[in-house]
Amino acid sequence: MALYEVLIKGGQVFDPARNVRGMYDVAISQGKIAAIERDIAPTQAQRVIMAQGLLVVPGLVDLHTHLGFELHTKVVQANDVCPQAGVTTAVDMGSVGAFTFPWYREQAIKKTAIRLRSFLNIASLGTIAIHTPYYVERYGQYVDLADTLRTIEENREHIRGIKVFTSGAMVGQWAHHALGAARQVADRVGLPIAVHISMQPPPLAEVLAYLGPGDIVTHTYTPHDQGILDEAGRVRPCVWEARRRGVLFDLGHGAGSFAFDVARKAMAQDFLPDSLSTDLYYANVEKPVKDFPTTISKFLNLGLPLEDALARATCNPARALGEPTLGTLAPGSPADIALFTLREGAFSFVDCLGQTLEGPWQLTCELTLYGGQIIYAKGA
Secondary structure, three states: OOOEEEEEEEEEEEEHHHOEEEEEEEEEEOOEEEEEEOOOOHHHEEEEEEOOOOEEEEOEEEEEEOOOOOEOOEOOOHHHHOHHHOEEEEEEEOOOOOOOHHHHHHHOHHHOOOEEEEEEEOEOOOOOOOOOOOOOOOHHHHEOHHHHHHHHHHOOOOEEEEEEEOOHHHHOOOHHHHHHHHHHHHHHHOOOEEEEOOOOOOOHHHHHOOOOOOOEEEOOOOOOOOOOEOOOOOEOHHHHHHHHOOOEEEOOOOOOOOOHHHHHHHHHOOOOOOEOOOOEOOOOOOOOOOOHHHHHHHHHHOOOOHHHHHHOOOHHHHHHOOOOOOOOOOOOOEOOEEEEEEEEEEEEEEOOOOOEEEEEEEEEEEEEEEOOEEEEEOOO
């Protein structure tokens, strides 16, 4: 009788969570990683997946998406974009609030082929009516602390934090009110706050003042004036101070929140995002985002080493979620695995301002397993 159900053999394993890189075989049993060894006999497994020439990495954890719920009147389903990108855990970052979460739980989370987590919007209507007048004039009027607390406590297995839109362009004068409410909720339930930054008011320093260890700033490389760079292109002192006290910075690519020029300037000052993410929704799923491997590829071509890029797409976001058993290939962890080709050639990428980046690297997903089961195979 075979010892393992699946054996991935002959690939180059990258497990940034444990600093493991090399030619290893990965064995799976009962939906979990059973062993990682230099050479495991194929006869020990019921099924063998040959991975020569491929990267074998933990399933990607996309910390910022908008999937399975209406955003700007349209919906992108997680099942349509995640398995083929090697994403086995995606976080919906504020699409739903206390009023709309029950529907989302039943119609999206429970029907999705991957693991879908949620940061609950502090505004209880979520993003179902994100523009004026619902956000700009009324955002704070949809904050209901009691209902938000109740929704979180009843759905702890799904909810990992609270999302706040803090740009005056989106929420008018409600940013401080919403941040104060989110701080109260976060302190009560012991979950992090994630804040969307783009355009002032308020200035970034006032937003960061509400945040503490484990809280998240998303859209780290936004080109807008609420971003991390000052007028001279230097990382703001308040940003360095926030990082020192444990605030995390997430990429949140999106349709308007990632500029190569900002990335180059910040990276030259050794300010990297703690996590990479797509902010995927209908307006960017064709371009400029497309998928998570494309976002990672952009950073490879900006000069970030492969191990560092993969850490920011696997173990780092998993830790930000408080789920360190995800984003790793450690024995006993869920057998969420992605196999990639790292193609070398001449490739072109675009940012949210339409600027292009030419580079030699492109990451392409070939196979995705979730809980030891194949959920995507390229060409199948």
